[in-house]
Amino acid sequence: xxxxxxxxxxxxxxLRADEVTALRGFLDYQRDTFRWKCAGLTQDQLARTHPPxxxxxxxxxxxxxxxxxxxxxxxxxxxxxxxxxxxxDWDADPDWExxxxxxxxxxxxxxxxxxxxxxxxASIDDALARGGLDTQSVGQSSDGGAFSLRxxxxxxxxxxxxxxxxxxxxxxxxxxVTGE
Amino acid sequence: xxxxxxxxxRETLRLKCAGLTQEQLAQPLPPxxxxxxxxxxxxxxxxxxxxxxxxxxxxxxxxxxxxDWDADFDWDxxSAADDSPEELRxxxxxxxxxxxAVIDDALxxxxxxxxxxxxxxxxxxxxxxxxxxxxxxxxxxxxxxxxxxxxxxxxxQTGE
Numbered sequence: 001x002x003x004x005x006x007x008x009x010x011x012x013x014x015l016r017a018d019e020v021t022a023l024r025g026f027l028d029y030q031r032d033t034f035r036w037k038c039a040g041l042t043q044d045q046l047a048r049t050h051p052p053x054x055x056x057x058x059x060x061x062x063x064x065x066x067x068x069x070x071x072x073x074x075x076x077x078x079x080x081x082x083x084x085x086x087x088x089d090w091d092a093d094p095d096w097e098x099x100x101x102x103x104x105x106x107x108x109x110x111x112x113x114x115x116x117x118x119x120x121x122a123s124i125d126d127a128l129a130r131g132g133l134d135t136q137s138v139g140q141s142s143d144g145g146a147f148s149l150r151x152x153x154x155x156x157x158x159x160x161x162x163x164x165x166x167x168x169x170x171x172x173x174x175x176x177v178t179g180e
Numbered sequence: 181x182x183x184x185x186x187x188x189x190r191e192t193l194r195l196k197c198a199g200l201t202q203e204q205l206a207q208p209l210p211p212x213x214x215x216x217x218x219x220x221x222x223x224x225x226x227x228x229x230x231x232x233x234x235x236x237x238x239x240x241x242x243x244x245x246x247x248d249w250d251a252d253f254d255w256d257x258x259s260a261a262d263d264s265p266e267e268l269r270x271x272x273x274x275x276x277x278x279x280x281a282v283i284d285d286a287l288x289x290x291x292x293x294x295x296x297x298x299x300x301x302x303x304x305x306x307x308x309x310x311x312x313x314x315x316x317x318x319x320x321x322x323x324x325x326x327x328x329x330x331x332x333x334x335x336x337q338t339g340e
Contacts, residue, residue: 052333
């Protein structure tokens with residue numbers, strides 16, 4: 001099966017720009033790449049693995065939605081997780097988002113993901129207005145230090161890029177679609 | 181901060197490729213034809229290309245300087261199967277060493293806003309050193325994502 005995707009809307013990171021524009025440009029590029037890798041697939045395809053790995057694209061959508069909410073909401077701004085993540089017993093089920101994605105429709109996964117990205121962007125806007133990229137997080141790391149917004153943005157860029165690497169191979173195994 | 185993220189991903193790639201034979205480094209995870217050996221050689225080329233050629237305006241690290249790229253655009257990926265693990269690792273380490281020398285030199289003269297000598301092939305603009313460093317982090321992280329699944333398929337090893 002071949003399918004044409006419209007990549008014209010994907011944000012390219014600027015070649016020369018101030019630091020905020022550059023980091024947000026890279027993050028948006030990775031988010032759009034991820035949306036593209038998941039686009040046009042059925043619920044069944046989103047639940048498929050590329051053995052021996054157990055990772056799925058649907059699970060990854062839910063996982064990255066949680067990452068957006070966790071880093072930019074909970075850690076950076078101190079806001080609680082949005083639904084449905086707020087009601088999960090994470091101690092009992094630490095991989096809940098990966099495990100439960102197979103029961104969600106593509107539309108549900110995409111809506112949850114988009115909502116978490118929208119909330120994350122609002123939180124980034126707010127932090128930038130307060131103190132720029134040096135803004136310190138409300139939440140602390142396990143060794144007791146705060147994270148700067150700069151560090152969190154870079155971490156999310158690498159987190160996405162790594163998962164997009166997984167997504168490249170999984171998507172190719174589902175329907176042969178490849179591309180950067 | 182950018183350099184520590186880059187170092188982390190270079191180390192992750194070394195870890196994902198460590199302890200494998202030449203045959204294992206040439207083993208793909210079908211249907212993709214990517215291999216870990218090809219990835220080491222590709223990232224050596226990417227280091228040399230971005231830092232030595234584009235940013236500093238120099239030439240590619242050997243053996244990349246004498247390759248007929250028109251004849252085989254993916255020579256770095258294809259030719260890696262003929263190289264021993266030691267050869268691949270030495271080439272990768274040399275490319276990283278030379279890239280770091282370029283970065284050190286640039287940072288001794290100024291900041292991350294410094295512009296590349298070469299312009300983009302697609303648009304009429306140079307690249308800032310910051311842009312190149314962040315791009316290298318995403319380039320490595322994406323390939324380390326590939327490496328995660330390929331390594332797991334070779335010997336079951338996983339981990340960040």
